[in-house]
Amino acid sequence: MNGPGERPRAVVLGCGKIGMDLAERIGYSGLLECALIVGRDRTSPGLGRAQELGLPTMAGGIAAFVDAAEHFDVVFDASNAAAHTAHWQALAATGTVLVDLTPSGTGTRVVPAVNGDAAVQSSRHFNMISCGVQSAIPVLHAIAVTCTPSYVEIVATGAFASTGRATRLNIDEYVATTQDAVRELAGVPEAPVKALVNLSPAQPEPPFRVLATVLADDARPEPVQAAVRAAAARVRAYAPGYTLTSCTVTDGRVDVALEITAHGSHIPPGRETSTSSTPPPCGSPSGPSLPSPGKERPRGAADRRPRNPARPDPSRRSPRGAPPARRRPAARLRQRRQRRGRARRRGRTR
Template sequence: MVADGQRLRVAVLGAGLIGIDLVDKIRRSARLEPALVAGRDRNSLGLRRVADMGHPTTAGGIDAVVEAGPFDAVFDASNADSHAEHWAALRPTGTTLIDLTPTGLGAVAIPGVSSHRSAARRHLNLVSCGGQAAIPILHAISKSCTPTYIEVISTGASANAGRATRLNLDQYIATTSDAIRTFTGVREAKVMVNLSPARPAPPFRVAMTVLADGIRPAPVRTSIAAAAQAVRAYTPGFKVASLSVDTGRISVAVEVTAVGGRLPRHAGSIDIINAAAVLLAEQTAAAPR
């Protein structure tokens, strides 16, 4: 547990789009101190931007993070293929590792849904941006009826998907599907991803279709509204864009726009997963060691 007024010393692995926005959010947190950002290319634009913000950087990757530690928390914003290696290196140090890659390793962490179980864990898995947007809504629906099939289609601007995101799409789909099944109890879940090159770039949108037994429209609508309000507490640009509740079927779409930071408004996919990551890191300050 961190004393009142004391800030958690944190590091970020990865200096891509996600890593840079993470640093911006961390530096605005009253509980976190961005002590190091690690990449692998000393000439990368991301590391130069972080250095211009006035924060320490290194091109030494995970080895440099271990050497500079221990840290209270490390955010892994690199890629799914490297995450297991990162956890193996950091586990002996006692740090909390917050995984923003879709590996499926660690304790699944969704603010407001799993935080009561995950705050004291030291290896947290944030699933995916689509999972962070969809699961609070789907979990709320599952408390009002019994889903038999769930389909989730995430659409984001192509400009927001870096190389690691594109390479990890298979893991994204598998990890998100598993998390949906875990938090709703549904047996069959299908996840799809669209990267849109449209101009102007579209907002991040997640469309959900739920087939279910015992649907009662009023409780379903109330549960969804409450879940959306809870997400907006840490991601203000989150909103329910459409909702239809029929016999045996619920169709709901949410949109996320990035507000109040360096990100363009269409980068809601980055905004929501990074906001969740920072919130969960802050919660570790109150968790017993």
């Protein structure tokens, strides 16, 4: 037991990008003490980085951690979905609280803005599902309260640089667990649900974005947008980087665009966004909006792709003022080389 004024002691299993980012957040939260970071390989970069930060570390994985027989109040599993079941079996008898940050699908599924209060009273094994679920389900649940969805789709796009090896190995589990959680927690058990994930290699790294689409014949703009704004405000109370960028309701289709900006040092933050001010109301003229279905968004100067410096600029002329020579299409050049080759083989010259 912790003494008066002592913070609960936390352990992070896994020293990849998510594990190290979590350890940093625990340190400055003031609510928990990051008492240990556990990895499998002593030479891993994550454990080395943790030692540089002055954090206690342990190699050998879950086996070494259990053998140490030291009491901790909460364990965060930031390893991978395949290993989590064994982690829970090893820790179940210890009485510690286990928070699963992998898409393993085991444990009590928790989305704080939807079922957080009820979940913490009934379990000590929690599953945070996936980043897409934590972003989308609060607004999907709010939409389902105001109408009857007949189809739900989530498209999550994140920076490739923010994903480690375990995250990329867990893509299948990510999709399956996300779809199951949407049916359970968003209140759409009968509606078809599709989840997609994209990893963008763009530079600079983009923020995490989620586009949620709901089809509902009885969706009405005013109640849907009011419910979505209220849900976004609840999430921002504990995740200040959560921003609602657009919410449109047109002909029974609801499109909600979300952007989540990280503030740790181990995951790329993406584009800087102001989290201290409230974003423009969704659907308002001053706020951004998604293009209507079937209409292409106009491309501005900021959207134009920069010219390839390896290719000549057609707007520049030669020193004599003459226009640059016209480039021959690749197909014509290929045909010309083929004709010359046939001529040489026949002993003729052109």
